[in-house]
Amino acid sequence: MAHDAPVSPLAPKTTPKVGAVEGVRFATAEAGIRYKGRTDVLLLALDEGTTVAGVFTKSKCPSAPVEWCRANLPKGTARALVVNSGNANAFTGAKGREATALTAKIAAKALGCGEDEIYLASTGVIGEPLDATKYEGVLDETATRLAPLPWIDPARAIMTTDTFPKLATATVKIEGVPVTIAGIAKGAGMIAPDMATMLSFVFTDAAIAAPALQALLSKGVTDSFNAVTIDGDTSTSDTLMLFATGAAAKHGAPVINDAKDPRLSRFRRALTGVLADLTEQVARDGEGARKLVRIHVTGATSKKSARRIAMSIANSPLVKTAVAGEDANWGRIVMAVGKAGEPAERDRLSISFGGIRVAHEGARDPAYDEAETSAYMKNDVIDITVDIGLGRGTDRVMTCDLTKEYVAINGDYRS
């Protein structure tokens, strides 16, 4: 149903050209996990020496693949990533663990590596056992077709309710040696009774030790994937992984062991940019989204406080429906600030839509021009700025509007 949905009106106008990352090859296949005749598995092989970092859902009820990845991560090396759509292998009990073990066994045999160097992600229906025997033969055959390009293939293979594939890339130099970062993501969409998920995988040929890679990723996620919300709901399967093949070392790039190494400064910025780019694409493809909404909070008592206030606004159904209705309803912003539970004083609040200040010092801005604001609200991208007026804490989060289409997609109206 949502697979036939038109491409989001907020989709980027062009798909970025993403180059090969030395040490990374991939192929996709039809394993028939849930439906026949549909690409539903991605096999991605990584050269020996690849390091790995990961950030996963905070859900107390994670999927079996999330538990599998968490268990392998301390080893710090990776040789393959297997992602399927159609079945999330979540809430599948002991059978779920057996399915991850069998998938890893089949992939390890196909690629000739250790099972504990295989990383897994699954997205799709929840609570249904995943029949991993379907991978037998399929992954062997897929392994014969591995290629370093085109990135659009894996980007498409991991889509579920996404209306466009999500890719981002950057090239920077480390000590004069060019390295590439390439990332793919699938968005936060749902199609009943499937539970979709945010998955993102980022690859680089830089040579970075696993602990440093983990530190880079954990920091990079703060203002990207952790600063986006579609509906406040958290999947049991959210997975973000960063793989570094180290192939650039062959061309003279240094092996970096410390995330704070000054030689990484450009790389850090580039990685942050790729993560932020993918995050914005996820927000632009939120279910039913017609507007991208950026919430900027300034003047909070701390960044943490600013984040909580921003998330309270971004998750408010009343704020999101107002944006859908192109209504600069600042009363609902006040409401959402008030319910956040963070330090705020009504009579110090200022609220702007775009650059137009609508409220100031606890009351409507006398200069507020409703016609100008209404015109602004017709834009595709809406910036809402709230100044708390108490301190120096700032933050920004991204979300989308809440439309009838969201309810239609997730309501699975059977009647």
Next chain:
Amino acid sequence: MAHDAPVSPLAPKTTPKVGAVEGVRFATAEAGIRYKGRTDVLLLALDEGTTVAGVFTKSKCPSAPVEWCRANLPKGTARALVVNSGNANAFTGAKGREATALTAKIAAKALGCGEDEIYLASTGVIGEPLDATKYEGVLDETATRLAPLPWIDPARAIMTTDTFPKLATATVKIEGVPVTIAGIAKGAGMIAPDMATMLSFVFTDAAIAAPALQALLSKGVTDSFNAVTIDGDTSTSDTLMLFATGAAAKHGAPVINDAKDPRLSRFRRALTGVLADLTEQVARDGEGARKLVRIHVTGATSKKSARRIAMSIANSPLVKTAVAGEDANWGRIVMAVGKAGEPAERDRLSISFGGIRVAHEGARDPAYDEAETSAYMKNDVIDITVDIGLGRGTDRVMTCDLTKEYVAINGDYRS
């Protein structure tokens, strides 16, 4: 717009007959606060000796009337309640404080009592100054028409986007003397650009000292008004007040100074019942609601933990849209349990819709009959039970489904 909405399909079939509460008289009027020709103010007079208790929004940006009530509450006595609709007097800065002071002055003059014995509540548009001079003359005239019945009048006067008036009552004996409890409420509805609010006022002729009354109300609210959510948004104006005129003392009822007094045991239960009844009516009149949803959590590590898990489920847009679609989507329940952040173990979870167990010990219940569950989901009232399997903490919260109508009501689609 929503004022023309049809009565909620979940409305009670009959309106309860509510008797007079000795010491309470009221009348309504048209003050023209926002619209002409519409009843928009309730003046309710309380006999001398009336004690008062209140519970208010936790918002950090409360309305001026909420601040006014909070300031007066320590005095513990009340002579009048003035409620208007059309303007919430919220986020109105210094002008908001002036408006509450002027309203109280006019009401005190009309009734011949102290200004600090006047309680105020406002609901309607936010951020617009409330012109309290409109009460001049109006409240004087209204005070000449005060009568102890019918309760439907105040119940209707405080409505905004409610589709039916909300009343509840109980009669119990304290030491053999009958006392009455009568309550009215308005629901959690919104109509752009108005911010509606949950207001509830409960009255009794029992003779209960203010501190004891406050203790009764604070306890009573835990499993009623604090256990209901429509969309997770919190008004700047939520107000629940309990007034005790003490008139029953003239008929021999004791004056009670301690909330734990055993002579109050029946009264406590009756008060809890009235609050729970009003709460359920609010949930049944949630904007766009087509189903009342009761979330029962058992086996949590504590009641507090059970409450957080229940609220995580009740506020999940994905759970609420699934119920709207008559889909027993237990995967989304697992998701909402997982994101609550409370102790939970996937492999101990059980989930039931009605009496039908759909998931057990971390996987789909093998005996689960989809046809039977689908038939159950067609009901108006849906009970979802989640057993966490870890402890003895239980809780129950109420909500409603999330429909396209909710988005339509709050989206104010201008295009």
